[in-house]
Amino acid sequence: MTGREIREKYLKFFEERGHQILPSASLIPHNDPSILWTAAGMVPFKPFFTGQAVSEYKRVTTCQKCIRTPDIEVVGRTARHHTFFEMLGNFSFGDYFKEKAIPWAWEFVTEHLGLPKEKLWITIYLDDDEAFEIWHKVVGVPAERIVRMGKDTNFWEIGVGPCGPCSEIYVDLGEARGCGSPDCRVGCDCDRFLEIWNLVFIQFFRDEEGNYSPLKNKGIDTGMGLERVASVLQNVASNFDTDLFREIMDYTADLAGQKYGQNENIDLALKVIADHCRAVTFAVGDGALPGNEGRGYVIRRLLRRAVRFGRVLGVKEPFLYKVSQAVIQQMQTAYPELKQKAEHILRVISTEEERFLETLAAGSDILSALISEAKAAGASEISGDDAFKLYDTFGFPLELTQEIAGEQGLGVDVDGFAAAMEEQRKRARSARQETEYLSEKGVMYKALREELGENRFMGYGTLTTDSNVLALLKDGLQEISAEAGEEVEIILDVTPCYAESGGQVADIAVLRGKDVEVEITSVSRPVEGLIVHRGKVLSGVLKRHDAVKVEVAKVRRQDIARNHSATHLLHKALKEVLGEHVNQAGSLVEPDRLRFDFTHYAAVTPEELARIEALVNEAVLANLPIEVFETSLAKAKEMGAAALFGEKYGKQVRVVKMGEFSMELCGGTHLTSTAEVGLFKIVNETSVGAGLRRIEAVTGLGVLRHLAAKEAQLQEVAAVIKSPIHELVRRAEGLVQHNKALEQEIENLRNKLAKSEVQEILGQVQQIKGVPVLAAVVAAPDMDNLRGMVDMLRDKLGSGVILLGSAAGEKVNLVAAVTKDLLSRGLHAGNLVKEIAKVVGGGGGGRPDMAQAGGKEPAKLQEAITKVASVVEAQIK
Known part of the structure; x- marks a missing residue:
């Protein structure tokens, strides 16, 4: 079967x-x-x-x-x-x-x-x-x-x-x-x-x-x-060995030119790749993206582990996205969302795989440096800590480190690696949270709902209700009353207040009764069927069973509705301009702005942003009617309503339809016409993770405030560069060109001074055990200039050791170089600069032939330079 x-x-x-x-x-x-x-x-x-x-x-x-x-x-x-x-x-x-x-x-x-x-x-x-x-x-x-x-x-x-x-x-x-x-x-x-x-x-x-x-x-x-x-x-x-895995394993084996069942290591690699690729394919399909923390880290780790096992099969090119295609092909009947998300899944996996291969290349360079350092220090193995850092940071498996180090005649401290790995596992175990069915507070709210019955939200159709106070809570305990100045949780039989959910912030409101006034500052729904208001009694005494009137802050609610309706228009515009792979990954709807996270693989270009903004504003100016109605989930899907992926919906769903432009399932509050949005303006577009972008925007009066702020900035810039606003661009271009010319002139002067200084300090070369050594304090404004001077001196010397130091404010820069003909004599620029940096309160290191360091005690720079001779002498074999 x-x-x-x-x-x-x-x-x-x-x-x-x-x-x-x-x-x-x-x-x-x-x-x-x-x-x-x-x-x-x-x-x-x-x-x-x-x-x-x-x-x-x-x-x-x-x-x-x-x-x-x-x-x-x-x-x-x-x-x-x-x-x-x-x-x-x-x-x-x-x-x-x-x-x-x-x-x-x-x-x-x-x-x-x-x-x-x-x-x-x-x-x-x-x-x-x-x-x-x-x-x-x-x-x-x-x-x-x-x-x-x-x-x-x-x-x-x-x-x-x-x-x-x-x-x-x-x-x-x-x-x-x-x-x-x-x-x-x-x-x-x-x-x-x-x-x-x-x-x-x-x-x-x-x-x-x-x-x-x-x-x-x-x-x-x-x-x-x-x-x-x-x-x-x-x-x-x-x-x-079941069909659930063998189809994927056999596909991978064919891809790599291998056979399953003939070699233990090959079999292990095929199993790991099949398992991890199934996990990554499904997780990315459900909206997870590779990252450095939480579930993003899990995805990244699984994907990288699968890539590393690909090397066991002899595969060094991107291949995992192909295996993912096999997973989708096998599982799409049972899980049709895989086919719908296939393009997105394969793009995310191939992008992450390519990045990891680049990281592996960088790890190879680090390992080469570690091997050189170990040899220079006369060590017989790579330390366990260093091997673990390669594994944890660059994804280097221990076996690969052992293989490369072994080619250079070095071992690896396996016990030290195992100890570092166990430490990480301990940290992971201690960080793992215990999952509870329901918190103590949740239990309390559930009991309240059973005692009082469900309360009803009336706020779609009205911003004012006559309500009865069913319960008052202070510090989790039911109370009979609350006096002026006290903060209290209030449960009403009916309410016009929207409880925070779906990215939309809660309403604020005023509750008034006979001789009492309460400011409602937040509204939540801790368990289904129970809406809880948090507020402060401004005057009088609020008592259980009081009859009260609740009024939502109307202007604020309208501003929130503007931004919420705009997110629906934005979602549709993003799909139109960037492609159907775009899906909502989170949102925040506040009265003064909106934030919208979505899946996409690259920064949105200025031209694309302009088209997206134009599409939204066209829909706004078209004065499209906004209809809200309830229907069955099946009917809504049949009509083409977009659903937030991963959201759980009941039999009956609420549909928000904006003309023929947009139709989504949504429980939030909305306008009656797109024209009420006023205007829509994107103010920022950034990355919030691999394959995840964020747009921030404003609507209505928020757009006018944004434009007024920009105009004020233009006036300020115009005053600073003494130019009318209409000539700012031409004037700014002229200033940039003038600035470039001045910078080039300064750079030329610096180079002349550096050459002059190089000629001057060449006279400070000393011989130590037959090795020319030059150590000096020089005037270099930054690390780039310091490296340039070292390069010039190395060309002049031909053979020797150079260490230059410069002070830049409260910072010390150090650069060391050893010509390649002297490396065999035990000289190592990285070890030299690391030792000298200690004198100036810093650290650093690098390759045997070139290295740099920094420090924070400029007063000790000369002392550090003086020490160079003794350190070099100790290194020479």
């Missing part, structure tokens, strides 16, 4: 039992900053298990794409470790429980997958007698094949929140796959007993003190690893 057939069979099985098939959620968790990746099938449904949100469906089934990265280094070395994998799951939110989940699991694995019943073993939690009864009496599993296990393996919980016991299904793969121990049984670390499915019974709530209380609405959360099941059904020894 192929991986595709297993996937389809599983989803169909649960669909026939009343489950809604949902597409896989994005690998980038939506609205969950506590985790980097979607690492399990239940992650997208966390709010439903916690009660933070209510699912439209009681029963759901998915095939969820997942990424886990704690064991990157062992991928390919074991049969089961992966960074990217697919998790089949069925979920119940307060509907069925163990009585259905257990028999269905048994039916599927025995009747639909055809696994022999006598090969299956079951684990349950120690005291879960209910599960035992169902497995034994209802399903018919012999009692001796049901194993009770402890909390560490068979009880699921993470911090505060819903939790419960687990039950797992294991397959006995036979004695030949075992460890040979007479004690080998379920739970052994060997490969004989393979867990394929875990059923989690969400039935308790764990509080901060560690107490467990039964949940009113119990849940089911199951996970079956597709790759593992495929390995059993295809009767292969490892997940990598």
